[in-house]
Amino acid sequence: MKHMSNESGRFSDKVIVTNILNGNIQDFAVVVTQTEKLVAQIVRKMTTNADDQKDLVQDIYLKVYQNLPSFQFKSKLSTWIANIAYNTTVRYLQKKKIPIIGMEETTESKFIATEDAEFDTIKTEAVDILTKEIDQLPPLYKTLITLYHLEELPNKEIAEITNLPEGTIKSYLYRARKMLKDNVNHHYKNR
Amino acid sequence: MTNNHLTDETLQAFLLKESQDDAVAAHLSACAECREKLENYQRLVAGMQKMAPESFAFDVTTVVMDKVVRYERQKKRMQELVFWGLLSILIIVIIAFSIPFLSQIRAVFTAIPVFTMLLIIGTGLVVLLFLIVDLNTQYKRKAEKIFQNKLQPIR
Numbered sequence: 001m002k003h004m005s006n007e008s009g010r011f012s013d014k015v016i017v018t019n020i021l022n023g024n025i026q027d028f029a030v031v032v033t034q035t036e037k038l039v040a041q042i043v044r045k046m047t048t049n050a051d052d053q054k055d056l057v058q059d060i061y062l063k064v065y066q067n068l069p070s071f072q073f074k075s076k077l078s079t080w081i082a083n084i085a086y087n088t089t090v091r092y093l094q095k096k097k098i099p100i101i102g103m104e105e106t107t108e109s110k111f112i113a114t115e116d117a118e119f120d121t122i123k124t125e126a127v128d129i130l131t132k133e134i135d136q137l138p139p140l141y142k143t144l145i146t147l148y149h150l151e152e153l154p155n156k157e158i159a160e161i162t163n164l165p166e167g168t169i170k171s172y173l174y175r176a177r178k179m180l181k182d183n184v185n186h187h188y189k190n191r
Numbered sequence: 192m193t194n195n196h197l198t199d200e201t202l203q204a205f206l207l208k209e210s211q212d213d214a215v216a217a218h219l220s221a222c223a224e225c226r227e228k229l230e231n232y233q234r235l236v237a238g239m240q241k242m243a244p245e246s247f248a249f250d251v252t253t254v255v256m257d258k259v260v261r262y263e264r265q266k267k268r269m270q271e272l273v274f275w276g277l278l279s280i281l282i283i284v285i286i287a288f289s290i291p292f293l294s295q296i297r298a299v300f301t302a303i304p305v306f307t308m309l310l311i312i313g314t315g316l317v318v319l320l321f322l323i324v325d326l327n328t329q330y331k332r333k334a335e336k337i338f339q340n341k342l343q344p345i346r
């Protein structure tokens with residue numbers, strides 16, 4: 001999907017959506033296969049409960065299915081689905097009263113409180129340290145970091161997914177990277 | 192210059208090529224402290240790109256298609272329920288309205304000659320037959336559509 005040029009991507013989006021709307025329900029499975037990785041970067045980064053994740057994924061794709069007739073092709077189908085995934089996950093977090101950004105101070109102090117007990121720095125690989133540090137970030141930062149650095153989506157597309165202004169995304173990403181850099185450094189200094 | 196170290200934002204923007212500033216490059220070549228900071232960020236970004244992407248512990252396609260097919264079935268059942276509900280209400284209303292006229296209807300049948308009555312009953316039967324045929328073709332068309340849709344969940 002990532003390497004597909006925009007135009008041919010839009011074209012195949014149109015073909016597949018038309019097929020589904022004409023009643024070929026099994027074509028929806030193709031859409032699911034093509035987008036589940038992106039949806040996972042949002043749902044799995046922002047939530048932790050495995051049972052809830054299953055419900056969330058079902059909710060997300062049912063919404064996609066129900067709203068498919070109103071899809072305008074103004075964005076890529078995958079971006080539109082990711083936006084539904086993001087909104088559904090945020091609503092779930094709100095219902096659970098879990099803050100999506102949280103206070104930076106709290107995240108950092110939480111790190112200091114857990115670092116000695118949880119991490120065996122000598123044995124832990126750099127990637128593992130990083131993965132654990134990313135897990136400590138607030139839900140929104142986690143997703144933004146993943147979408148930008150792992151999925152390599154441009155800011156414009158992340159903005160469409162999260163309904164956030166590009167400037168806000170940029171500054172959240174700066175803050176998240178700084179937190180990560182400081183916390184990872186903290187590990188190596190404590191060796 | 193050396194007192195005015197580069198901010199984290201500037202370093203990140205420089206690293207991610209979001210901004211191209213010669214002054215930043217000049218400061219970096221002169222300042223080891225900022226260079227080290229930049230290297231930290233470089234390592235961080237490289238590490239993030241190497242991380243394993245998240246995936247679900249369950250088969251997403253199966254779980255989703257189960258839900259979607261169940262939703263489609265429920266929708267169809269609902270539509271049928273509404274159809275039959277409305278039809279029964281209509282029949283009940285017609286019966287309720289015709290009760291006061293029952294004796295008059297019977298009077299019509301006793302008053303007219305046998306031949307006219309047979310004509311009326313015959314016409315009625317033909318109309319009924321047409322209705323049944325039409326209902327049957329509609330049913331067949333719908334069944335065919337469902338067959339084409341392959342409404343079964345994939346296993």
Ligand SMILES: [Zn+2]
Pocket residue numbers: 193195196197218222223224225226
């Ligand atoms: Zn400096």
